[in-house]
Structures are given as C-alpha cells and as structure tokens.
Amino acid sequence: MTGASAGASVLDDIVAGVREDLAERQRRTSRSDLESAVATAAPALDAEALFRRPGLSLVAEVKRASPSKGELSDIPDPASLAAAYEAGGATAISVLTEQRRFRGSLADLDVVRAAVDVPVLRKDFVVTDYQVWEARAHGADIVLLIVAALDDPTLRSLLARVGELGMTALVEVHDEDETQRAVDAGATVVGVNARDLKTLQVHPDTFSRLRPLVPDGVVTVAESGISGPQDAAAYAAQGADVVLVGEALVRDGDPRAAAAAIVAAGSGVAR
C-alpha cells in the first residue's frame, strides 16, 4: 500500500480542496494557454546547481498561515518580504500557493517572481501535470512533489515533466518508505519534512533518521520547525545541504537579518 492510499488524513482533506480549486482554474485557463505562456517565459533557473554549492543553502518561505498554527503573519507585501530574504542571502524563495489552509495564491508567486533574481519554489500540493505547467507559466523554478500525496506512477510522471520544463523537483518525504520511493523514482533533491502532513506533528529527529537512506550525490533539504540559526547549524552538521524555513522568518521583524543569521550559522559547519 502506498502513502497515497493510507486512509483519511489532514493531507487527504487538503488535497481534496486543492482538486476543487484546480478544477475551477482549469475551466478558466486551458492547458494550451499555459503551454504558450511557458514557451515565451524566461527559462527556469538551475536551483539544484545552487544547492550543490559548498555551505548551507537557505530556502526562505513566504507563508501566511498553516493548518497546524493558523494565522502566522499578514504579509501585506510578499514582494518586499521576498526581497528581504534575498538580501539576507537566501538561495531560493518558497511561496505557498495553496489557498484554503495556507492563504497563498498564484498571485503571490507572480509578485515574488518579479521581485527577486533567485530561484522561486511553488509550494503546493501538486497532484497533476497541469499544476506543473502552471508553476512554470508563473515563473517557478522549483516544484514541490509530496510523496505522501502521490502514487508511484504519478510521482514518476510529474518528476519527468518537471525535468522536461527545466525545473528542479523538491521531493518531500517523512518516513522510510517514502524516502525509498523518492530515491527509486530518481529524485535528485529530497526534502525531509519533520512535520508529518498526515498528523501535523513535528518530529525533529526525522532528518537524522532518514538521511542515511538517501544516496550520496542526492541533495538533502531539512524542512519544518527550524526556529533559527542553532537549528539550522544542527541540520548542517547532520549533513543537510539546504534548510527550508517559514514560520521563524515570517514572524521575525527583520527578515533580512533573520535570513542572514541562518546563512551565517550554516557556513563553516563541518559536514
């Protein structure tokens, strides 16, 4: 049995809402409209190559709310927030585009894309090819693929599409079985989410438990519950190439300095 069929969960609820919103957008914008937009868009930036550079990379997230915490921050100006992250040395910017639980949107992705020169991640519950085209049409360079939400054939076909469009896939796992599925499907960037999206609980030891299952040469990303520089340095010492941070940055009054402190903490950590 795969994660996608593991019974009712928060994740199933979120994906059901995502599919309804998706059907609505598909009525307005055809797949061929998206393909035309992609054909004339600037090519995707190579985020994976940036993640492979020495030192700890930071992916800084634009996140207003979450199912576990509710409202986090109003973020009236996502473009300025993203620019602050970039000025602080973030390698890439993550933008939540899920609307119902995270209060994100493709409009947020658009304004962030226009505001920064670094790669941008579309953070959403991607379950169909259409959403990958949509991500690229809106300027995303990276797409999140959550293994728990996908069966193997779908994971593989979405990975192939992300590659065809020149983008990087961040393939998210939260247990041993999902890690094996990600690796077998050929993921080159694996994100270990310390928050189990089925129960919403954070388990800080998840990264160190799953890291040994990821082959050398695959980029690893530590995700969720990172409260600041100390946590980031700890993940770097455990072999993380990248940390993905949302709440701690959106709640900080000085997101540029907060991002810079995380980047500084990760530099010079023996890995």
Ligand SMILES: O=P(O)(O)OC[C@@H](O)[C@@H](O)c1c[nH]c2ccccc12
């Ligand atoms: O705000 P935090 O605890 O720093 O977490 C960021 C990020 O890991 C989290 O937003 C996230 C990780 N995977 C996801 C999948 C969908 C939505 C959100 C997420």
